[in-house]
Amino acid sequence: MTETVNQAAPHPFNLARFCLTGAGAAADKPALLVAEGPKGRIIERWSYGELREAVLRVAGGFAGYGLPRGSRVLLRVGNTSQFPLMFFGAIAAGLAPIPTSTMLTAHEVEMILDDSGAGLVVGDGSGVMPAPRAGVGVIDAAGMDRLGAASAVDFADTGADDLAFLVFTSGTSGRPKGVAHAQRVGLGRIPMRAGWHDLKGDDLLFHAGAFNWTYTLGVGLMDPWAVGATSIVHLGDRPPGAWPDLLEETGATQFAAVPGLYRRILKYADITPGRFPALRHGLTAGEALKAALHGEWVAATGRPLYEALGMSEISTYVSSGPAVPTRPGSPGKPQAGRRVVVLPPEGEAPDAQRPMPAGDTGVLAVHRSDPGLMLGYWGLPDETAAAMRGEWFLTGDLARFDADGYLWYEGRADDQMNAFGYRVAPEEVERALAAHPDVAEVAVAEAQSGDVSLVTAFVVLQAGAEADAAALEAYAAEHLAEYKRPRSYVFIEELPRTGSGKVMRRALRG
Template sequence: MTDARPSAPAPAEAGVRPAVPFNLARYCLAGGADPRKPALLVAEGPDGRIVETWTYGEIIDAVARVAGGFGGYGLARGERVLLRVGNTSTFPLLFFGAIAAGLAPIPTSTMLTDREVDLILADSGARLVVGDGSCAMPTEAGEAIVLGPVEIGRLRAASPADFAHTDADDLAFLVYTSGTSGRPKGVAHAQRVALGRRPMREGWYGLRPDDRLFHAGAFNWTYTLGAGLMDPWSVGATSIVHLGERPPQAWPDLLEVTGATLFAAVPSLYRRILKYGQVAPGRFPALRHGLTAGEALKPALHREWVEATGRPLYEALGMSEISTYVSSGPHVPTRPGSPGRPQAGRRIAVLPVAGEGPDAGQPLPAGESGVIAVHRSDPGLMLGYWRLPQETAAVLRGDWFLTGDVAHFDADGYLWYEGRADDQMNAFGYRVAPEEVERAIAEHASVAEVAVKEAVSGDVSVVTAFVVLNAGAVADVPALEQHAAAHLADYKRPRAWVFVEALPHTGSGKVLRRALRP
């Protein structure tokens, strides 16, 4: 059996080292919250009817029983458990139950095909595959043990077990993303990832024990598992999720009925709520503010939400390897167009894009663009890419982890995102960040959404803008060109304009630029 740990060295922990043993599930669930207090509310239907209420006592007991059930399979510490489970309350029980047992769950989207599941199973070497019958399973399980609905019932009925005595640097879970080769790439996170999320609680959420945080995403999305479950549970707050169809016009009622004080979603959902829902400053009165991540928040959308609701909207920038590390929040005023400033306790820098020379590891001054880097001492940083030592080494430069995102800081410490380094366009010999061009074009009143990419035709490469128009707007290229000329240098301006009904997005809501076709 191969080693269950990634082949890359784990980054050191910042600050005070956590007590040993340290278990992520124990940290999130056993923090002393009143066992009678609601930990999880599950709503269903357009009217937001609460169909399940889980107290902290019930959640802890259920997770302990699942951990005991997993323990009956005699697996070694750190063995992987592939989860193929739909968006029900069973998912977090299995996820945290596996971690409580000292195993490493792999949350996966229900939208994956059986071939994609095969690839993840083969790469991860998972010893257990747990499926509830709601989504595709591996076509060939090999040596893995497959558990179905009956076995899930047995897990939940097992005798409870104590939290495993894992260490802070032990593997906690794997998250799979698309690798550069087109094959899935596992991001390995340690138990200490829970500590790396603490700066978000103040720096982004302003999270309190009396909060009710409603996350719009599904359980199997890591944005939901982190912002929707780990973080509220770590402070004794209540998490709210919704099952089934959630039409955008239903969200104002959902927020009101559930008494949500915080709401987390991707920008595109906020845009649809404004378009289709009945939104006014008097709606959902319990809500203090909204949270958004997953894609850039356009200034126009931010402005429209604040004007329509009278409530702030706080953005965060992050990625699977580190979660969020830059944000606005209750103590960091929003600056539309910027995701905010590094969260307190984070060591974030902008380094030269070129990785050679004596200054390659030296942070650039404000105003100079480069690649965003996170110090390797951050406890939220991944252990490495699963069984990919060369790819792990490629994103490390001395004491820094390179995110691959290009940005610059302004004089006040706000970060201005300019896109992915591999999305950079070459226009007349200049490097141009698509995010900068998109931000400028999105300010035009007729533009609902825009994405730009470099399109090559023969020997000619031009910046091409793909535009989704607001309802009732017309495709007026001269007007857009005039707007671009007032906001962008000549070499940054689109030379071609394509009007589309919608932009392609990933499952997490990010614009999929490589799928754009002139």
């Protein structure tokens, strides 16, 4: 292990300083390229010197509001170069930004504002804003320009365990739940360099996601800048067929996206091993990568595709990469330096903190000492405590390790289905059905049929394939125990997904 996840954080430690100065990139080196149009024409170029200066000017503008250290700043900013300036500018000022999707409704925005107690709302007009309220300042697009014209200040002398930012995820109660991250989250990302993306200073990383998503914030901004590499973003529509041209025109050496986008690129784009020659490899996270899709991408492009498993509470911590050979169907191994185990399901073992042996399925857990682990759920001490079992943070994922140390994901604990008294992970059923040559995508969930709940497979067919439930039933009979087999097959045009590309099984349950 060349870099340790548990290295002591210096004091002071500011995440913005860590990302923008830690690699010692030359002031004139490109830090951010902004492209637009189907051919990826570069319309903005930000050097490291320009980016650092702009961030510290925004920090100076925020400092003028006189907010206490750690005050929250709600960001309603679109996917433009203004987003990273506002996000890192707030952190540089010692404030805690809250990135949000511009697609949120007014009701959702109001709930986040209520829950976070944000003292400032910054919006560029690309998404709805909360109603005016006493004690909450509002910065519009013109105000953002004034922030960027302020006098620069130095990075705030925050501590490693001070609040850096909040992200809100879907809560089990139907209300958004804030995940509070510390400044030290930058240290928690170091193991990804050797264990997943292998980012180097001369890389150009193109991320397909929006900035408000933690996958993009981390892999698309924090990681490239922490090693002095270049981040690429794109404005406007990006149809699947345009991605080969975008990757070629921008010279991207790494591409990050969700599995669903890789599938659509293969379906709609002209792909050969000679396309986008600068690309070293692709990265994928956000949902499980099916083995068949992995094989199709490698065969079509001649380039590897590396998967990672993570979550908003800790980002990615299990992955494959240049130093961790891929094993299709598995996201890989725990990154070097991380303490990751599978614990017994609650109540099923006398020692609930004793790791289970290889081959046994249990609850995936990460040790609380990991610097990438959240501080907790904002304002929810009981939920934070419930997520811990002694020294271990329970991810809510079910998984098992094989004899070689590879992790096999078995789904979310709350996605578990009950079939004839057996607990069944939808991912296990999906993995089997996805290998059928007629299946492009599949999601499995318990769906209501009259008064009964049936394990149902929702299937997206390959182009030209016929909807043949009997054929899929026969295939399932060859690959799955009887109690794991779907009792119903529904053929649909596409799977419902969140704005970040994750399959919404709850929408399928009906």
